[in-house]
Structures are given as C-alpha cells and as structure tokens.
Amino acid sequence: MELKAFKYASNYIIQSQEEEIKRIALELHEGISQNLYSLSTGMEFLQSAMEDPALKQYANEMTELMKRTIQEVRLLSVELYPTTIDTLGLISAIKSYIKLFTSSFGIVVDLQTTGREMEISEGKSLAIFRSCQEALINIAKYADTSDAKLTILWGLNTLTIHIEDEGKGFELEEENSRNSFKGIAAMKQRMTNVGGECMLHSEIGRGTKVTLQLPVQD
C-alpha cells in the first residue's frame, strides 16, 4: 500500500474504533449509570418504609449491590474513554485517569504541569491521552517500580509530555527485533497521525522515558 493510503487507513481505523468506544462509554456513563442511580435512590426510599427487619435487611443488601454496580460502571467508563476530554480538557482527563491508574496498580504518579493549558482538538487530546495510558500501563507491567512521573509542558508552540520511570529499563534494539513493539508502535502511529511525535529512551537498570510532542497554537 502507498504510504499516504496507509496513513489514511490507519487513521480511519483508529477513529472509528474510538467513536465506538466513546459511544459505549457515554452510554455507560450517562444512560446506565443514571438509571442505576435512580433505582438505588428509589430502593433506599422503599427500604425506609419497610417494617419487617428481614425485608429491610434484604433491601439493604440490594442497595449495597446497586452501589457497587454503580461504582463499577463508573470505573469501567473512565477506563474506556475520557468522556470529559472535550468539556473539561486534557489535563482533567489525565488527572482522573491517574487516580484510576494508582488504585489499579498501586503506582503513585507524580504529575507536574507548567504553562497555560491551551485548547486542542479532541483528536489530538485523545492521541495524547491514549499514549499516556499506554506508557503508564507499560510501567505497571514491566518497569517493576512503585513510582512514575508525568510532566506536562505547555510551550508557546509545542505541548511536550514526559512519562518517566526509574525502573528496570529495557533494550530497545532487542525488543524491536523481536517485533514485540505493538503498544509502542501504536503510540507512535497515533502521535504521527495527529502531526506529533513520540520518542522513547530506555536504559537497563535506570529506567524509561517516553516523550510526546505536539505542535499547538494559541
């Protein structure tokens, strides 16, 4: 396939997949979650009117299961898609993902932001967000460390993001030759598709640093 056609196709695949994921996440977040919430409130109301202690206890258990389900649906939707990325912005989406990440993997992320957040298109925000997600999950899976650092720098014309760890590190060449670079390749492809770049640096015993760069205008 021609390079241009290939780029077009990969862009299209990513986009349609993202749209589908977004649809499901929104349905979970706005449709199902809201309904469950109403059910749970209704249940508590019914429970308060019950007199039989056994029934009351049973209703209580149901309320608890309902609350758990609401929590799980909410987490699932955060995991799937940052539904607030276009309203609250990239940083807010990254922040709520980091919370979920720490509670999922026990890794504490030191987040630092400098400069003023600029408005960028949803497609660009999403490419950054997905790349951060991939880099963080790689840290959880392979770096063998309890800490990570995420730095966001809003420059005049460029947005730069570093995702770093001081963990195991790895041999770039070796992994490359084993063709086991799927996640990293996808990250690079996503960044290129939106006119940005993704760079990787790793050293055995010292850690890994992923750098994302994206041109932005005020």
Place this chain on the structure above:
Amino acid sequence: MECNRYEQEKMELNELFLLDCSELRENLSCDFTGVALQQQIGIDVNWPFVCGNRNEKYKHLLVRYGKGIAGKVIASGSPMTINSFPENILGKTTDYPIMIAEKLISAYAVPLFWEGKPKGALLIGYRSKHNFTTEEINTVRDGAKKVEALLPSYFCSN
C-alpha cells in the same frame, strides 16, 4: 452490640490480623498472604493486611467488584485458584492488580464471611508455579476461620 472501641484496641486488632497472615505464611511457606476487606464505612474493598509484600503498592489498590482474584471471590462467595499467571485467566492481566504488584504466579483465595455475606478474601500466593494440595487448601480454610473470628470486632470498631 457494644460498638465503642479505643485506639488501643484497634491497634491490637490490626496486629491480630497481621499475626494470622504471618502464621499462615509460615505454615505454608508461601511468598505472600493478604487480607482483602471491605472498609468499615462505605463499600470500597482494599488490602489492609498483608505479609511477605515486596513493595508498598498494596496500600493504594482498590479491589474491583467481580474483577481479579479477590474481586471474583468476593462477588461469587466461592474460592478461586490461579496456577500459572497469566495463563488461562479470565479477563485482562491488568484486571489482576495484586498478582502484578506482588509478582505472583500462583494464588489461592477464599471468601471471608461476616453476617452471612462475603466481605473480603484471604489470599495466599507464590512467586512461582504451584499446584495447591488438599492439605494446603484446608490450611487456608482454617486460616480464614481465624480471620473471620476477628470480623465482628473489625466491623464494629470505627
């Protein structure tokens, strides 16, 4: 039931949980033991008591209902075994935070009941492949009974 507890008693209770964990680890010579438990207030489940941990990650972990080994054990109320993580698991590897955080390859977990409902899980794990014997399983079940005996005090103290 009398629900007043002092800090002193709470600390003693924590030590009793930890003692059960370390006793079990010694008896089975396993690498890791941990108690996942619903918090006294609210519905969140995490890992308040562990033994043999290789880092502090467990402190931040939230057990998700129906996910991972502890989440599944609590949701179903029945035991679960993993012999060689991440082979043949249900769901993604990242659904098993305690296995990843503690680099466990095999684990066995049983539910912990309070007032007839599963409120937590007791887990033992190895950092190598392991086939759990009936004897080991019985030892864990006895351990779970000891931990369950502490739950009335745990859920009444706050």
